[in-house]
Amino acid sequence: MHQLGVPVKSSGFALTVVGKNHSYCMPYEFTAAVLTISDSSSRGEREDISGPAVAKSLEEAQFSVVAKGLVPDEESSIEQALIVFATKAQLIVTTGGTGVAPRDVTPEATLSVCSRVLPGVAEKMRYEGAKKTSLAALSRGICGVRGRSLILNLPGSPGGAVDSLAAVIDLLPHALRLLSGDTRH
Amino acid sequence: MHQLGVPVKSSGFALTVVGKNHSYCMPYEFTAAVLTISDSSSRGEREDISGPAVAKSLEEAQFSVVAKGLVPDEESSIEQALIVFATKAQLIVTTGGTGVAPRDVTPEATLSVCSRVLPGVAEKMRYEGAKKTSLAALSRGICGVRGRSLILNLPGSPGGAVDSLAAVIDLLPHALRLLSGDTRH
Amino acid sequence: MHQLGVPVKSSGFALTVVGKNHSYCMPYEFTAAVLTISDSSSRGEREDISGPAVAKSLEEAQFSVVAKGLVPDEESSIEQALIVFATKAQLIVTTGGTGVAPRDVTPEATLSVCSRVLPGVAEKMRYEGAKKTSLAALSRGICGVRGRSLILNLPGSPGGAVDSLAAVIDLLPHALRLLSGDTRH
Numbered sequence: 001m002h003q004l005g006v007p008v009k010s011s012g013f014a015l016t017v018v019g020k021n022h023s024y025c026m027p028y029e030f031t032a033a034v035l036t037i038s039d040s041s042s043r044g045e046r047e048d049i050s051g052p053a054v055a056k057s058l059e060e061a062q063f064s065v066v067a068k069g070l071v072p073d074e075e076s077s078i079e080q081a082l083i084v085f086a087t088k089a090q091l092i093v094t095t096g097g098t099g100v101a102p103r104d105v106t107p108e109a110t111l112s113v114c115s116r117v118l119p120g121v122a123e124k125m126r127y128e129g130a131k132k133t134s135l136a137a138l139s140r141g142i143c144g145v146r147g148r149s150l151i152l153n154l155p156g157s158p159g160g161a162v163d164s165l166a167a168v169i170d171l172l173p174h175a176l177r178l179l180s181g182d183t184r185h
Numbered sequence: 186m187h188q189l190g191v192p193v194k195s196s197g198f199a200l201t202v203v204g205k206n207h208s209y210c211m212p213y214e215f216t217a218a219v220l221t222i223s224d225s226s227s228r229g230e231r232e233d234i235s236g237p238a239v240a241k242s243l244e245e246a247q248f249s250v251v252a253k254g255l256v257p258d259e260e261s262s263i264e265q266a267l268i269v270f271a272t273k274a275q276l277i278v279t280t281g282g283t284g285v286a287p288r289d290v291t292p293e294a295t296l297s298v299c300s301r302v303l304p305g306v307a308e309k310m311r312y313e314g315a316k317k318t319s320l321a322a323l324s325r326g327i328c329g330v331r332g333r334s335l336i337l338n339l340p341g342s343p344g345g346a347v348d349s350l351a352a353v354i355d356l357l358p359h360a361l362r363l364l365s366g367d368t369r370h
Numbered sequence: 371m372h373q374l375g376v377p378v379k380s381s382g383f384a385l386t387v388v389g390k391n392h393s394y395c396m397p398y399e400f401t402a403a404v405l406t407i408s409d410s411s412s413r414g415e416r417e418d419i420s421g422p423a424v425a426k427s428l429e430e431a432q433f434s435v436v437a438k439g440l441v442p443d444e445e446s447s448i449e450q451a452l453i454v455f456a457t458k459a460q461l462i463v464t465t466g467g468t469g470v471a472p473r474d475v476t477p478e479a480t481l482s483v484c485s486r487v488l489p490g491v492a493e494k495m496r497y498e499g500a501k502k503t504s505l506a507a508l509s510r511g512i513c514g515v516r517g518r519s520l521i522l523n524l525p526g527s528p529g530g531a532v533d534s535l536a537a538v539i540d541l542l543p544h545a546l547r548l549l550s551g552d553t554r555h
């Protein structure tokens with residue numbers, strides 16, 4: 001049902017649903033999308049390192065990354081991208097905009113498009129992150145549910161994003177199975 | 186003030202305020218109610234094991250269980266039951282509906298009837314639960330205040346419910362004393 | 371820009387912006403305000419010990435305390451004081467009203483004047499507090515952002531307030547620098 005390779009039409013931000021050469025052979029259980037949220041990257045001033053790093057981690061964990069996007073730190077752009085991606089993928093992972101700076105609004109945008117939150121997932125990311133740096137407590141990322149999709153906010157730094165994802169990735173398959181209606185457990 | 190033994194009249198769900206033979210002799214400091222939230226149990230397809238197990242734990246901790254109920258995973262039914270139970274008991278403990286499945290809406294129903302939340306109580310349940318299973322992080326249960334009553338969401342599995350209650354039961358008497366207006370501390 | 375020594379005009383509560391003799395020499399990087407929230411202290415029935423203790427901790431951590439206030443446990447009074455203080459100081463620290471008693475409404479008042487919250491800061495206060503007393507889990511204090519200011523809720527007891535502040539004070543300079551628009555990190 002995913003329109004692989006077809007660019008998503010939208011105003012104000014660039015999203016691409018990526019076609020995979022091996023899409024005819026799909027060993028992956030779950031689909032994922034990666035959304036980078038960064039003013040400087042969306043202006044082309046800074047290369048997006050975190051998005052590809054997160055996508056690589058997801059592929060290694062057997063997720064099929066079917067969409068990637070890049071938007072500035074604007075609440076409406078983030079919301080619009082999340083709404084589109086939630087129709088394309090079961091897991092949407094964002095990187096960036098989770099801090100305390102005035103333009104860090106990713107958690108608020110995420111909350112506004114989710115019907116339910118999983119506070120324990122964000123807690124776990126901060127708890128594990130605190131083993132490396134006490135500043136992990138300042139990360140405001142959340143994990144929420146939109147429809148049958150899960151949205152997970154990661155920090156913007158490549159290291160922080162990859163480590164935060166690693167802290168909770170073992171929980172995601174179980175959550176996604178429950179969300180998809182498979183309640184055997 | 187509790188109308189012991191009088192069935193609560195309501196539409197859409199079954200609640201019973203239980204009469205206790207020894208209600209004339211009340212060594213208990215606090216009253217409690219147990220609400221099981223389960224589609225399959227409310228359809229009679231599965232025996233409710235968790236509700237009685239939670240009630241037993243409460244009795245052992247010297248709570249007087251004055252009401253029990255069983256409702257399906259419907260937000261309005263849960264809210265209605267919590268509103269009634271908060272007039273009957275100082276502590277209302279729910280079991281079920283705290284997970285990620287599409288019909289798990291107990292935390293949302295609880296939040297909607299509470300004026301204040303105690304995030305640290307839910308944190309502690311997850312923190313202790315994580316010592317047994319990393320999936321404890323997916324439990325979305327909250328603890329909130331409605332009037333002078335405390336509402337606590339436990340998971341639906343008998344083991345998860347009993348363990349989560351055990352993780353925080355020592356906190357409850359202090360909270361209930363403060364709620365009742367006893368602020369000596 | 372802070373009107374040092376000029377009492378703030380407002381109805382319903384007493385706030386003082388304190389003038390400092392050495393205000394011509396400002397080695398402090400950040401300004402702070404302390405708001406005590408207590409019915410009994412605002413009625414003059416109990417000396418406010420926690421406010422001065424928190425102010426002392428802040429001075430020792432190189433914050434310049436430019437305002438102090440005392441309000442009863444009334445949501446509107448707390449909100450009004452926080453709104454005024456957020457125009458005077460970069461960090462506003464409250465003490466009191468974070469518990470479970472019916473009149474403990476500091477977190478709700480704080481949330482209502484903040485645009486964003488930092489859940490990890492409150493988590494860390496409870497996590498560190500739990501090493502001393504399991505009752506730390508009952509503290510409902512939050513940390514939030516209003517404009518370019520940070521608001522932090524501490525418990526009302528002098529020991530609890532000072533310990534909770536100590537648990538997170540190392541995080542605050544980084545958060546305040548980000549909030550002020552300094553995003554080098």
